Amino acid sequence: MDDVNRQKLVILGNGMAGARVAEEILKRDPAGALFDITVIGAEPHGNYNRILLSNILNGSQTEEEITMNPIGWYAANGIQLLIGTPAIGINLAKRRVMLLDGRQIPYDKLIVATGSRPFVPPIPGIDLYGVYTFRTLEDCKSIARFARQSGVAAVIGGGLLGLEAAKGLLTHGPAVHVVEMAPHLMAVQVDSAGGTILGRTVAGLGVTAHCNKATVEILSDEGSRVRGLKFKDGSELACDMVVISAGIRPNAELAKEAGLVVERAIVVDDHLKTSDPRVYAVGECAQHAGKVYGLVAPIWDQCAALADHITGVKVAGAYSGSLIATKLKVMGVNVGSMGERDAQPMDEVVRYEEAERGIYKKLIIRDGRLAGAILVGDTEAYDELLGKLRSGAALPARRAELLFGAAPAADFSLAGLPDDKQVCDCNGVCKGKIVEAIQAGKTTVHSVGKATRAGTGCGSCRKMIAGLIEAVAGELKADPAEAYYVPAIPMDKPALAAEVKKRGLRAVSAVMEALATREDEKSKMGLAILLRSIWGREYIDERDCRFVNDRLHGNIQKDGTFSVIPRIYGGVTTADELMKIATVARKYNVPTVKLTGGQRIDLLGIKKEDLPAVWSDLGMTCGYAYTKAFRTCKTCVGSDWCRFGTNDSTALGIAIEKKFQGLETPAKVKMAVSGCPRNCAEATTKDVGIIATEGGEWELFVGGACGVSVRKGDVLCRVKSQDEAIRMVARFMQYYQEHARYLERTYDFVPRIGLERLRAILIEDAEGLCAGLDERVHASLEAAVDPWVEDTRAGAKYPGQFEGLRRVALPVLA
Amino acid sequence: MPSIHMTPAAPAEFVAVCDVEELPIGLGRAFQVGPAAIAIFRTRRDHVFAIDNRCPHKGGPMAEGMLAGDQAVCPLHSFRFESASGRCDQEGMCPIAVYPLEIRDGQVFVNPTPLNERR
Ligand code: SRM
Ligand SMILES: Cc1cc2nc3c(=O)[nH]c(=O)nc-3n(C[C@H](O)[C@H](O)[C@H](O)COP(=O)(O)OP(=O)(O)OC[C@H]3O[C@@H](n4cnc5c(N)ncnc54)[C@H](O)[C@@H]3O)c2cc1C
Ligand code: SF4
Ligand code: FES
Numbered sequence: 001m002d003d004v005n006r007q008k009l010v011i012l013g014n015g016m017a018g019a020r021v022a023e024e025i026l027k028r029d030p031a032g033a034l035f036d037i038t039v040i041g042a043e044p045h046g047n048y049n050r051i052l053l054s055n056i057l058n059g060s061q062t063e064e065e066i067t068m069n070p071i072g073w074y075a076a077n078g079i080q081l082l083i084g085t086p087a088i089g090i091n092l093a094k095r096r097v098m099l100l101d102g103r104q105i106p107y108d109k110l111i112v113a114t115g116s117r118p119f120v121p122p123i124p125g126i127d128l129y130g131v132y133t134f135r136t137l138e139d140c141k142s143i144a145r146f147a148r149q150s151g152v153a154a155v156i157g158g159g160l161l162g163l164e165a166a167k168g169l170l171t172h173g174p175a176v177h178v179v180e181m182a183p184h185l186m187a188v189q190v191d192s193a194g195g196t197i198l199g200r201t202v203a204g205l206g207v208t209a210h211c212n213k214a215t216v217e218i219l220s221d222e223g224s225r226v227r228g229l230k231f232k233d234g235s236e237l238a239c240d241m242v243v244i245s246a247g248i249r250p251n252a253e254l255a256k257e258a259g260l261v262v263e264r265a266i267v268v269d270d271h272l273k274t275s276d277p278r279v280y281a282v283g284e285c286a287q288h289a290g291k292v293y294g295l296v297a298p299i300w301d302q303c304a305a306l307a308d309h310i311t312g313v314k315v316a317g318a319y320s321g322s323l324i325a326t327k328l329k330v331m332g333v334n335v336g337s338m339g340e341r342d343a344q345p346m347d348e349v350v351r352y353e354e355a356e357r358g359i360y361k362k363l364i365i366r367d368g369r370l371a372g373a374i375l376v377g378d379t380e381a382y383d384e385l386l387g388k389l390r391s392g393a394a395l396p397a398r399r400a401e402l403l404f405g406a407a408p409a410a411d412f413s414l415a416g417l418p419d420d421k422q423v424c425d426c427n428g429v430c431k432g433k434i435v436e437a438i439q440a441g442k443t444t445v446h447s448v449g450k451a452t453r454a455g456t457g458c459g460s461c462r463k464m465i466a467g468l469i470e471a472v473a474g475e476l477k478a479d480p481a482e483a484y485y486v487p488a489i490p491m492d493k494p495a496l497a498a499e500v501k502k503r504g505l506r507a508v509s510a511v512m513e514a515l516a517t518r519e520d521e522k523s524k525m526g527l528a529i530l531l532r533s534i535w536g537r538e539y540i541d542e543r544d545c546r547f548v549n550d551r552l553h554g555n556i557q558k559d560g561t562f563s564v565i566p567r568i569y570g571g572v573t574t575a576d577e578l579m580k581i582a583t584v585a586r587k588y589n590v591p592t593v594k595l596t597g598g599q600r601i602d603l604l605g606i607k608k609e610d611l612p613a614v615w616s617d618l619g620m621t622c623g624y625a626y627t628k629a630f631r632t633c634k635t636c637v638g639s640d641w642c643r644f645g646t647n648d649s650t651a652l653g654i655a656i657e658k659k660f661q662g663l664e665t666p667a668k669v670k671m672a673v674s675g676c677p678r679n680c681a682e683a684t685t686k687d688v689g690i691i692a693t694e695g696g697e698w699e700l701f702v703g704g705a706c707g708v709s710v711r712k713g714d715v716l717c718r719v720k721s722q723d724e725a726i727r728m729v730a731r732f733m734q735y736y737q738e739h740a741r742y743l744e745r746t747y748d749f750v751p752r753i754g755l756e757r758l759r760a761i762l763i764e765d766a767e768g769l770c771a772g773l774d775e776r777v778h779a780s781l782e783a784a785v786d787p788w789v790e791d792t793r794a795g796a797k798y799p800g801q802f803e804g805l806r807r808v809a810l811p812v813l814a
Numbered sequence: 815m816p817s818i819h820m821t822p823a824a825p826a827e828f829v830a831v832c833d834v835e836e837l838p839i840g841l842g843r844a845f846q847v848g849p850a851a852i853a854i855f856r857t858r859r860d861h862v863f864a865i866d867n868r869c870p871h872k873g874g875p876m877a878e879g880m881l882a883g884d885q886a887v888c889p890l891h892s893f894r895f896e897s898a899s900g901r902c903d904q905e906g907m908c909p910i911a912v913y914p915l916e917i918r919d920g921q922v923f924v925n926p927t928p929l930n931e932r933r
Contacts, residue, residue: 509840509858518883519881519882519883519885520882520883521880521881521882521887521892524880542839542840543838543840543841544838544839544840544841544858544880544881545840545880546880547880547889548878548879548880548889551841556875556878556889556890558872558874558890560874560875560878798838798839798841799835799836799837799838799843800836800837800838800841800843801838803843804844805844805845805846805851805867806832806843806844806845806846807845807846808829808830808831808832808845808846808847808848809848810829810847810848810926811827811829
């Protein structure tokens with residue numbers, strides 16, 4: 001390459017805008033003929049997707065997964081990357097950027113993409129141990145680390161980011177409070193009614209919101225640790241950690257000191273040029289036509305316009321500002337907002353509210369055209385509305401049509417969309433691009449994402465991508481691997497079950513031999529459960545397809561010993577039972593005896609060799625605490641003793657545990673029964689929960705969880721008697737058994753199938769399945785045997801099952 | 815290191831450990847052979863191999879693990895190790911020691927000096 005003709009282009013800031021603009025320039029100049037590009041970044045990483053940081057915080061994604069341009073990408077594209085050292089000055093006259101380590105980087109053209117930083121209110125205590133901001137990968141890692149040992153965390157700021165932070169914090173254990181100065185949450189995006197509904201949903205997730213509270217001080221204990229917050233009204237909130245999310249401030253100081261025109265941020269024209277013709281600014285540090293944008297969609301538009309101008313290759317055209325419209329998922333709640341938030345006196349307002357389901361929609365209509373919209377809980381109509389807002393088209397006389405979108409017919413309306421219609425707002429991918437990828441053979445949402453990036457941001461457009469695949473390719477290959485029952489066999493559960501039955505495959509090795517594309521242990525484990533449920537007593541039980549826990553019927557510990565947890569039905573025990581456990585614990589020198597979170601007793605540290613003896617000395621039933629099966633049914637004391645108890649929760653819990661013991665399931669299943677809505681047995685966050693109600697009825701919840709995910713169960717039905725409750729639980733269990741993927745907990749299964757559909761199938765018997773389900777669950781329960789009995793009665797099931805290390809002496813060397 | 819008593823230059827002799835039939839099909843068993851704790855596996859295709867019983871990751875008891883083809887899967891965190899090379903499927907993890915193994919007349923012999931000295 002002729003270096004003389006190449007200009008030195010320096011991009012200052014390696015964030016969302018900086019890396020994107022480099023990509024846009026490369027797109028227009030793939031050979032790199034125009035520029036010799038250097039990217040300067042203060043963060044010690046390649047470029048990662050900042051909007052996915054909350055997933056780092058809640059642990060659902062890894063650093064690698066959210067990285068968009070790994071460090072190697074830069075060199076591979078001929079870009080010099082200088083990371084880890086911030087710039088400390090720009091010299092416009094000498095055309096240099098000064099770095100903290102003393103280096104000076106010359107430029108012919110400079111693009112400032114320094115983004116913004118969290119605004120930290122100037123209140124006392126801001127520098128205490130346990131106070132964090134939420135902006136970078138490092139922030140998230142520190143917050144997560146600290147949160148694990150925190151009891152109560154407070155987030156200052158109830159905006160989008162504050163709520164995301166709150167949600168992330170929840171996953172680490174502390175109780176979480178959000179403190180907001182405005183009268184309601186997410187004040188930038190939604191109005192007060194929307195905020196109230198959102199607040200209710202957020203509270204349901206376990207976050208306590210305090211609105212109208214201005215924090216004036218972060219209080220400390222004698223040392224330098226956080227102890228609480230103090231508010232303007234004199235009240236206080238105890239907490240041991242604080243995350244500040246009180247807005248952002250553009251990083252515009254360097255530009256200002258250099259002499260560029262800066263108002264709220266660096267002022268740019270329609271080509272993103274600053275007051276110096278060699279210098280551009282883009283992203284959150286730039287101000288265009290009086291507006292500073294804090295979302296990625298407008299930033300993508302800016303990057304395209306800038307690249308057009310700087311390369312002279314026109315693809316996008318000049319930048320004329322972006323409409324502020326956002327569709328987000330905040331704490332699992334879909335929120336869309338566009339245009340104006342509050343109505344003017346003469347405006348027509350159309351409002352729809354359904355507090356129970358957390359749905360709120362509002363349209364502001366001015367002179368017959370849409371001026372703004374807010375959608376909380378259901379954003380189906382978002383695209384339709386955004387189109388109307390953009391085009392200024394006349395609205396249908398029946399306004400309700402706007403609120404609920406046109407009738408379903410989603411796919412042909414998708415096919416009719418113009419090619420330049422943006423589908424993925426996070427990555428700015430339009431329909432045309434996606435269709436191209438589909439035509440090139442990408443027929444899964446995942447592969448389209450890999451090819452175009454669409455759907456890899458917040459994920460809210462994945463449904464649309466799926467629709468497009470259906471419309472273009474005829475059928476959606478739902479990410480095949482996702483639908484497989486086990487990874488090694490490319491079939492979903494019904495297909496696999498049918499094949500297994502057709503060929504009469506009764507052993508895992510036979511299925512692997514006949515159908516698997518590769519060997520893997522997870523698949524063997526999953527198949528074992530499926531085959532057992534299909535063949536019952538005819539199943540050929542090969543022990544090598546079981547994980548060690550299922551071979552030794554206890555949970556392997558980090559030192560190779562095992563835990564033994566016998567059943568204590570409904571958490572109710574007796575003096576005799578306790579003495580038996582105590583005797584065993586003594587006899588085998590059990591190092592740790594612990595009460596579990598499942599209302600029973602764990603004997604930890606048992607040697608493999610001792611297991612059979614421990615089981616038979618206990619003479620109790622196996623608690624299945626180590627495997628994918630029905631685990632426990634926790635109970636509360638209920639009407640037997642409790643002054644609030646309205647029904648006998650203990651008796652029902654014990655009956656349930658006796659009924660379902662030994663049932664293997666696609667993933668573990670935990671149940672609980674509470675005697676009144678105070679819910680001391682925590683039934684609403686169990687796979688199956690039952691709560692006694694005033695008037696002698698029982699309310700059944702399904703799909704609850706409080707492990708990795710926290711989800712409140714959905715109310716399946718109300719029944720009048722214990723027998724009826726057990727019958728409904730059994731029916732649900734069998735349906736779950738037959739339709740869930742391996743390792744799919746009910747907290748994923750129930751939302752996947754949908755509560756309405758479950759009710760239709762299990763209660764109204766809309767598909768005529770109930771009789772069959774009832775019969776089959778009965779058969780499985782009949783076939784269940786206690787593994788502790790089974791494997792001690794006739795001795796070891798395979799050589800070495802209960803033997804430890806066997807010693808072999810070395811021959812004596814001459 | 816398991817082979818403290820022997821110099822690699824002078825490998826110890828093969829030691830009879832057990833009958834093939836004493837190995838569970840598709841699983842492993844643990845043996846202490848002189849100074850070395852060794853896990854011996856027998857695949858469903860009757861391939862028998864010997865690796866260290868201590869997972870190089872966090873010391874998991876390999877013999878309790880499952881087999882995925884010719885790979886042994888540690889029971890603690892599911893790292894996989896190849897039977898022939900000892901290579902781990904996780905980046906940055908060192909290979910596990912592999913011991914020479916022979917079957918003579920239905921008897922399993924191993925040599926307690928590993929093939930691949932761990933790097
Ligand atoms: C023993 C116990 C902790 C305790 O000392 O209290 C326990 C111990 C383990 N839990 Fe648990 N969980 C125990 C109650 C719970 C509870 C509370 C409950 O059941 O009411 C939960 C939250 C409820 C839920 O599941 O929704 C819980 C959520 C988990 C999870 C997260 C599951 C999820 O998908 O959210 C895992 C990981 C997994 O399953 O993949 C897990 C995994 C584990 C494992 C099996 C990890 C492992 O594979 O080694 C731990 C085994 C230790 C051992 O060898 O004993 N444990 N675990 C509790 C046994 C209860 C029992 O009597 O059976
Ligand atoms: C947790 C979180 C969630 C978000 N969620 C969404 C969402 O769902 N949807 C949405 O549209 N937007 C979201 N946003 C906003 C979005 O991330 C930003 O609008 C976007 O990142 C702005 O891009 P930028 O390049 O201007 O700034 P940044 O991405 O912040 O990049 C600026 C970079 O410049 C570097 N830098 C600054 N000063 C210097 C210096 N002196 N020397 C060297 N380097 C420097 C910084 O270290 C940084 O890496 C979210 C933001 C956060 C923090
Ligand atoms: S018992 Fe449960 S919460 Fe505790 S360390 Fe083990 S898996 Fe984690
Ligand atoms: S100890 Fe073997 S994988 Fe962790």
